[in-house]
Amino acid sequence: MTFQEGALAAPVVAPAAAEELAAFGRFAAARGWIAATSGNFSRRLDARHALVTRSGIDKGAIGPGDVAVVPLDGPVPAGMSAETPLHLARYRADAAIGAIVHVHTVAATVLSRAGLAAGRVRFTGFEMQKALAGVTTHDGAVDLPVFANDQDTVALAAVVEARLAGAALVPGYLLAGHGLYAWGATMADARRHLEGLEFLLACTLEERRLIP
Numbered sequence: 001m002t003f004q005e006g007a008l009a010a011p012v013v014a015p016a017a018a019e020e021l022a023a024f025g026r027f028a029a030a031r032g033w034i035a036a037t038s039g040n041f042s043r044r045l046d047a048r049h050a051l052v053t054r055s056g057i058d059k060g061a062i063g064p065g066d067v068a069v070v071p072l073d074g075p076v077p078a079g080m081s082a083e084t085p086l087h088l089a090r091y092r093a094d095a096a097i098g099a100i101v102h103v104h105t106v107a108a109t110v111l112s113r114a115g116l117a118a119g120r121v122r123f124t125g126f127e128m129q130k131a132l133a134g135v136t137t138h139d140g141a142v143d144l145p146v147f148a149n150d151q152d153t154v155a156l157a158a159v160v161e162a163r164l165a166g167a168a169l170v171p172g173y174l175l176a177g178h179g180l181y182a183w184g185a186t187m188a189d190a191r192r193h194l195e196g197l198e199f200l201l202a203c204t205l206e207e208r209r210l211i212p
Contacts, residue, residue, distance in 0.1 A: 015064075017043055017045065017051055018051065018062075018064060018067050020043055020099070020187045021041045021042070021043060021051065021053060021062055021067055021187075022062035022063070022066075024041050024101060024187060024190075024191060025039075025041065025053075025059040025060050025061070025062045026060055026061075027191070028059065028060070028101070028103050029058075029059065029060025029061075030060075032105075033103040033104065033105050033198070034059045034060060034103055034104060035104060037055075037056050037057060037058060037059065038059070038103075038104040038179070039053075039059045039101075039102055039103045039104060039179070040052065040053045040059070040081040040083055040084070040087070040102050041053050041059070041099075041100070041101045041102065042070075042084075042087040042091075042099065042100045042101075043098065043099045043187060044091055044097065044098045044099065045069065047072075047095075048071060048072055048073070049069050049070065049071055049072065050069075050070055050072060050087060050088065050091055051067050051068070051069055051070075052067065052068060052070045052080060052081065052084055052087060053066060053067055053081060054066050054067065054068055054079050054080060054081065055079060055080055055081045055082065068080060070084060070088065072088050072091050072092055073088075073092070076088075082151070082153055083102065083153050084153075085153045085154045085156075085157045086102075086153055086156065086157045086160065086181065087100050087102075088157075089157035089158070089160065089161050090161075090181075090183060093161050093164065093166050093167075094166055094167050094168075096167065096185055097183045097184070097185070098184065098185045098186050098187070098189070098190075099183060099184060099185075099186060099187040099189070099190040100181065100182070100183040100190060101181070101182055101183070101187075101190050101191065101194050102179060102180065102181045102182075103179055103180055103194065103198075104178070104179035104180075105179065105180060105198055105201070105202075106205075107198065107201035107202040107204070107205045108174055108179050108180035108197075108198065108201050109177060109178065109179060110205060111174070111201050111204060111205055112146050112174035112175060112176045112177060112178065112179070112180075113176050113177050114208075115144075115146040115174065115176075116146050116148060116176040118146070119145065119146055119147075120143040120144060120145055120146055121143070121144045121146060121174065121201065121204065122141050122142070122143050122144075123141065123142045123143075123144070123200045123204060124140065124141040124142070125138055125139070126138055126200055126203060128196050128199045128200050128203070129142050129196075129200065131192055131193065131195065131196025131197075131199075132170060132171060132193060132196055132197070133171055133184070133189070133193070134169075142170060142200075143169075143170065144170055144172060144173065144174060144197065144200075144201075145163060145164070145168075145170070145173040145174065146173070146174045146175075146176055147159060147160055147163070147173060147174070147175055147176065148175075148176050149175045149176050149177055149178045156175075160173065170197075171183050171184055171189075171190075171193040172193055172194070172197045180194065180197060180198065180201070182194035182197055
């Protein structure tokens with residue numbers, strides 16, 4: 001990655017950075033996780049900037065013009081997803097985060113509604129819990145936070161960060177009736193966490209169907 005002149009200038013994005021977002025979009029689209037134009041993805045570029053997908057695009061066919069550099073502190077450029085503040089707030093809160101992905105799966109959407117009153121969806125006894133950073137055994141409970149959705153995403157980001165308090169115990173959360181956010185130190189880590197959480201959500205949804 002190269003940089004424009006000036007200490008505060010935005011980075012000039014190398015094609016590989018945009019391709020990471022595009023590759024994840026193709027991966028998620030192949031699994032039916034980003035219906036219509038839903039979902040959004042981002043990648044930290046440096047201490048002050050992130051690369052974020054634009055609004056209203058097919059996230060399974062991301063091209064060079066479908067991503068933009070956004071400052072972590074400052075106004076969100078026109079044409080960006082309304083959920084961009086949720087990404088930026090996570091990057092500001094936890095310097096270890098290098099990538100964030102957000103998808104709209106059936107399991108995440110349904111269970112987020114079911115878990116809103118409790119404020120979480122609990123997983124226990126699943127081997128897949130070990131896909132999450134810091135979890136080393138299936139023998140225990142993992143709570144995925146659930147937040148009420150809000151069209152005011154600046155206010156929503158403040159609510160989320162107040163509860164997560166920086167480095168969250170689980171690398172993800174749900175927005176009720178909306179979908180799943182996950183993150184990691186790299187895009188590969190974010191994808192692993194998302195896959196693991198989605199598997200756990202799908203298992204939990206199926207278990208509730210079979211065992212009322």
